[in-house]
Amino acid sequence: MSSNHGTNCPRCGKKSMLSDDVTGEQFCSKCGFVISEKSEESGPEWRSFQKDSGSNPARAGAPSSLTIHDMGLSTVINPLNKDASGKPLSTSMKSTIERLRTWDSRSQAHEPVDRNLRQALGELNKLKDKVSVSANVLEKAAYIYRKSLEKKLVRGRSISAMIAASLYAACRDTQTPRTLKDIADAANVKRKDIARCYRLLHHELELKMPVVDSVQCIARISSKLKITEKTKRYAIKVLKEAQERKESAGKDPMxxxxxxxxxxxxxxxxxxxxxxxxxxxxxxEVTIRNRYKGLKAEHITND
DNA sequence: TAAGATAAGAGGGACAT
DNA sequence: ATGTCAGTCTTATCTTA
Structure with missing residues (x-):
């Protein structure tokens, strides 16, 4: 399935870049950074048929026709129940994807919705390169956007903002640490607009989001700076204590x-x-100072 | 120069009108 | 629907060590 290329990840610098033969993307197994997607397809199918019959593999049809027709949609919903790292999907995810595939075939019949969807997925495709998330997250984002279409939430709102919000929701849902700002910058949409749309999605679709894990935020910040493991662990300990004392309620986790x-x-x-x-x-910096004040005051009593 | 302080303003949730 | 209130975060500017 995945082969280790041993190249360095551009983000975290570790020698952990892997390539996925199914989706054709390269990703970092440490931090989840995704480099590129959409390389050549069609390999596996052809090979397997050749091996089977030994005859001309022409019967496999045009492996790329689906891709062309769907404009990348087939990447979003591939026929294998595997996630980006090649592991089998959880049962809940599997049923989600199953539903998605049903949707997929349906949407091709409904022209007006399909047009909107194509444009949106096109935007999502552009976004993907900038925020570098796994294919798994993209699927989720596409799924959420479809549901918002179904509920007619997109009407009167910009597609860019809605697809960006869907992506943000997908990140939240999959515990992929991306801030609104990250996505706003990538999508060239104002942060507040995405936030508004996200809240709408959250409310209307009744999405159950896990609370952003500040521990993951620490990992993310540390990877940008040179932070020792010891320092990181201490920070996590401080954070845990703050959470227990409800000192963290309502505060920006970042x-x-x-x-x-x-x-x-x-x-x-x-x-x-x-x-x-x-x-x-x-x-x-001001935010840091404000939080720092609270954390310090609390931490001293517990030292 | 980094850190701390202060003030003004934005945006949104809760709640009442 | 609209307004008010408390709370958070940001931007900008000034002071302090």
Whole structure:
């Protein structure tokens, strides 16, 4: 299935880039960074038929015709029940995808909806390269967008904003740490517009989202800076304590994670400026200071 | 120069009108 | 529907060590 190329990941620098023969994309097994997709298809099918009968493989038909017709849709819903890393899907995910495939065939019959969908998926395709998420997340995003179409939520709103919101929702749902800002920058849509659409999706589709895990945020920030494992662990400990005391309720998880990390750096004598961390986390220094104040006051009592 | 403080403003949720 | 309120986060500017 996946073969190890041993090349360095552009994001985290680890020698962990793998390529997926099914989807044709290269991804980092450590941080999930995806480089490219849409390489050549059609290999597996042809090969298997050749082996079977030894005859001319022409009967396989045109392996690329589906791809062309669907404009990348077939990438979103491939016929194998595997996720991006080649592992079998969970049963719940499997049924989700099954439903999606049904939808897929249906949507081709409904022209007006299909037009909108194509445009949206085209946008999603562009987004994918900029925010680099796994194919798994893309599927989810496409699925969410379809449901929003079905509920007529897109009417009166821009497709870009809605597809961006769908993608954000998919990231949230799959615990892929991407901020609204990340996606806003990639989509060239204002943050607040995406946020509005996301809330709409969340409310109307009754999506059950796991709370953003600040621990993952720490991992993400640390990977941008040179943070030692020890410092990271300390930050996580601080964060856990804050969560237990409900000190974290209603706060931006990124800001919280950034501050915990900053506190940890100070405690461990690592010289890092608030500015560095703020930049890596995508929050302002002021936010770090505010959270830092709270974390510190609480942490001292527990030292 | 980095860190802390302060003020003004945006955006949205809860709740009442 | 519209308005108010408390709370959060951001931007900008100034002060402090």
């Amino acid at each position: 800001g919280l994670a950034a501050s915990a990390l900053y506190l940890s750096c100070v405690k461990n004598g690592v010289s890092v400026t608030q500015r560095d961390i703020a930049e890596a986390a995508g929050v302002t």
